[in-house]
Amino acid sequence: MTLGFKKINDMKTFNKEIQDATSPVDALNLLKEGNKRFVAAKVADRDLLNQVKDTTGGQWPHSVVLSCIDSRVPAEIVFDQGIGDIFSARVAGNIVNEDVLGSIEYGCKVAGSKLVVVLGHTMCGAVKGACDDVQLGNITALLSKIRPAVHATTHPEEASERTSANKTFVNDVVTKNVHMTIEKMRNDSPLLKEMEEAGDIKIVGGVYDISNGEVLFM
Numbered sequence: 369m370t371l372g373f374k375k376i377n378d379m380k381t382f383n384k385e386i387q388d389a390t391s392p393v394d395a396l397n398l399l400k401e402g403n404k405r406f407v408a409a410k411v412a413d414r415d416l417l418n419q420v421k422d423t424t425g426g427q428w429p430h431s432v433v434l435s436c437i438d439s440r441v442p443a444e445i446v447f448d449q450g451i452g453d454i455f456s457a458r459v460a461g462n463i464v465n466e467d468v469l470g471s472i473e474y475g476c477k478v479a480g481s482k483l484v485v486v487l488g489h490t491m492c493g494a495v496k497g498a499c500d501d502v503q504l505g506n507i508t509a510l511l512s513k514i515r516p517a518v519h520a521t522t523h524p525e526e527a528s529e530r531t532s533a534n535k536t537f538v539n540d541v542v543t544k545n546v547h548m549t550i551e552k553m554r555n556d557s558p559l560l561k562e563m564e565e566a567g568d569i570k571i572v573g574g575v576y577d578i579s580n581g582e583v584l585f586m
Contacts, residue, residue, distance in 0.1 A: 381418075381419045381423060381450065381451070381452050381453075382427075382428045382429060382452050382453050383422075383428055384426075384428050384480075386430075387428035387429075387430060387480050387481075387482075388480075390482055391482060392483050392567070392568075392569055392570035393570065394430075394482070395430040395431045395481075395482040395483035395570070396431075396483055396485075396572060396585070398430060398431070398449075399433075399447045399449075399454075399483070399485065399583075400583075400585065402447040402448035402449055403446060403447050403448065403581075403582065403583045406445065406446055406447070406448045407580065407581045411448045414450045416450065419450050419451040420451055422452065423451055427452050427479065428452070428479070428480060429453055429455050429475065429479065430453060430454065430482055431453075431454045431455070431481055431482065431483040431484070431485060432455040432456075432457065432471075432472050432475035432476060432483070432485070433447070433454050433455070433456050433457070433484075433485045434457045434458075434459075434462050434464070434468065434472065434484070434485065434487065435457070435458055435462055435485075435486075435487040435488075435576075436458065436459070436460055436461060436462045436487075436488065436489055436492055436494065437458045437459060437460050438460075438489060438492065438493065438578075440489070440578050441489045441576050441578070443456045443458075443487065444456060446576060446581060446583065454481075455472075455475040455481060457471050457472060457475075460493070460510055461492060461494030461495060461511070461514045461545065462486055462487060462488055462545070463510070463513040463545075464549055464552055464553050464556065465513070466556075469553065469556055469557045472484055472553070472557070472560065473557060473559050473560060476563055476568075476569050477559055477563065481569070482568070482570070483569060483570050483571075483572070484553070484569060484570070484571045485572055485573070486546050486550050486553070486572075486573045486574070487573075487574050487575070487576055487583070488542045488543065488545060488546040488573070488574070488575045489542065489575060489576040489577070489578055490538075490539050490542060490575065490576070490577050490578050490579065491535065491538060491539065491542075491578060492538070492542050492545075494510065494511065494514060495517075495518075495538055495541050495545060496532035496538055497511050497532075498511040498515045498517070498518050498541070499518055499530065499531055499532045499537065499538060500531055501515075514541075514545055516548060517541050517544040517545035517547075517548050518530070518541050520544050520548065521540050521541045521544045523540070539575075542575060543575055543586075546573040546574070546586065549573075550571055553571065554571070572585055572586065573586040574586060
């Protein structure tokens with residue numbers, strides 16, 4: 369049992385010693401167990417103010433979570449994590465660009481995080497917008513980064529079924545978008561790809577179900 373898993377029992381704030389002893393698989397299990405607690409309404413009893421004090425001198429998060437800005441999907445809450453446990457990067461449609469990639473690279477290479485999670489969610493508004501080819505201000509450019517996932521989702525073929533009104537299609541695009549975001553992350557960040565290939569980090573995808581709070585990891 370690693371120090372990372374010991375933390376589940378005593379809810380200590382992550383520090384360098386615990387982070388160093390936590391493997392990428394350990395970090396993934398920390399999030400899985402946290403989501404189970406969240407769904408079961410048995411979240412950990414943390415002293416958050418004390419964790420504020422514990423992290424005054426530094427931070428050693430075990431994971432970086434890239435998720436959507438959707439107000440229903442706050443990563444720290446759905447994974448039942450405390451202050452200092454995860455880096456949380458949020459942008460509509462959980463897409464990546466050089467700024468997001470730079471942030472994730474910082475989290476892993478500089479700050480020592482062991483896991484990167486790309487977290488989509490069911491019935492994502494940004495994905496709906498991409499499905500409907502919405503054109504509106506800067507949203508247009510953002511949705512253009514999701515639209516490849518729309519095109520890559522081949523079923524259904526009928527144009528009338530390939531809209532935001534088709535919940536199954538929207539959620540299939542959500543899943544495809546997570547996969548394609550991870551692929552782009554590896555292609556556009558040699559640093560993260562090298563760390564993953566060396567076993568220093570793990571990059572995984574997941575989809576949060578807004579109807580029940582569960583995260584399905586891919």
